[in-house]
Amino acid sequence: MTAPDDLVADLQAILDRSAPPGTGAACRRIDRDDAAMLLDAEAAVLTTAVPAARRASGAARTAARRLLARFAAAEDPILRTPAGAPVWPTGFVGSLAHDDTVAIAVVGRSEVAAGLGVDVEPAEPLPADVADLVVLPGDVVADPTDPLSSRLVFVAKEAVYKAVHPLCGLVLDWPDITVDLVAGRAVTATGHVAELFVTRAPRLVAMARVAPNGG
Numbered sequence: 001m002t003a004p005d006d007l008v009a010d011l012q013a014i015l016d017r018s019a020p021p022g023t024g025a026a027c028r029r030i031d032r033d034d035a036a037m038l039l040d041a042e043a044a045v046l047t048t049a050v051p052a053a054r055r056a057s058g059a060a061r062t063a064a065r066r067l068l069a070r071f072a073a074a075e076d077p078i079l080r081t082p083a084g085a086p087v088w089p090t091g092f093v094g095s096l097a098h099d100d101t102v103a104i105a106v107v108g109r110s111e112v113a114a115g116l117g118v119d120v121e122p123a124e125p126l127p128a129d130v131a132d133l134v135v136l137p138g139d140v141v142a143d144p145t146d147p148l149s150s151r152l153v154f155v156a157k158e159a160v161y162k163a164v165h166p167l168c169g170l171v172l173d174w175p176d177i178t179v180d181l182v183a184g185r186a187v188t189a190t191g192h193v194a195e196l197f198v199t200r201a202p203r204l205v206a207m208a209r210v211a212p213n214g215g
């Protein structure tokens with residue numbers, strides 16, 4: 001089993017290679033004290049009181065701040081819309097994701113993306129009943145016999161949702177997003193097109209980029 005520090009180092013190396021061009025992606029191990037990494041304004045807008053969720057949000061925002069500093073962006077708090085989407089400094093877009101162990105952020109300037117999304121999932125097969133809801137006719141996977149193929153579709157659709165929801169304000173369901181993991185592309189029922197950047201070790205991570213012209 002990969003120790004958390006190794007996992008984060010491995011994941012960061014993969015994110016450095018696979019982030020959408022012109023964007024940055026960073027990960028951070030979720031530490032016991034990471035709720036304290038939330039700025040006061042961020043802590044105030046989080047709706048959850050669950051300590052693990054607040055730690056994960058603090059870790060994700062810490063990773064995002066690292067990226068924003070790289071872009072010399074203002075150190076504004078990363079607040080949330082009522083729908084839960086992160087609010088980025090003017091001129092930037094981005095996305096956050098976390099599991100029990102790691103938090104991931106992807107950030108870029110608005111000139112390179114109208115929307116960015118990221119999702120992380122364990123590299124484990126999806127239960128069959130969930131897979132039946134997620135993977136639909138029209139979705140294309142590289143190898144249908146790959147036990148991870150359904151969860152790759154899952155992680156890709158969630159990343160696309162996070163990139164597109166802030167643009168349209170609509171809740172999309174699984175059939176509203178069609179992914180082609182061979183072409184690295186997704187289309188939504190709202191007419192948005194996203195490029196996909198999917199990795200599978202040590203976690204399944206998908207990043208989605210909607211181009212500034214909407215696709």
Ligand SMILES: CC(C)(COP(=O)(O)OP(=O)(O)OC[C@H]1O[C@@H](n2cnc3c(N)ncnc32)[C@H](O)[C@@H]1OP(=O)(O)O)[C@@H](O)C(=O)NCCC(=O)NCCS
Nearest residue numbers: 057083084085086096097098157158161162165172173174
């Ligand atoms: C957004 C959603 C996909 C997040 O998934 P999750 O597995 O609960 O949580 P993740 O760790 O992957 O991501 C959490 C982050 O998503 C981001 N997020 C939440 N709602 C969002 C939205 N509407 N748009 C963009 N990003 C959003 C937040 O930054 C959040 O981090 P924070 O709580 O620290 O601020 C999910 O909660 C949701 O709203 N689903 C409804 C739509 C849906 O599931 N459709 C079918 C799949 S496409």
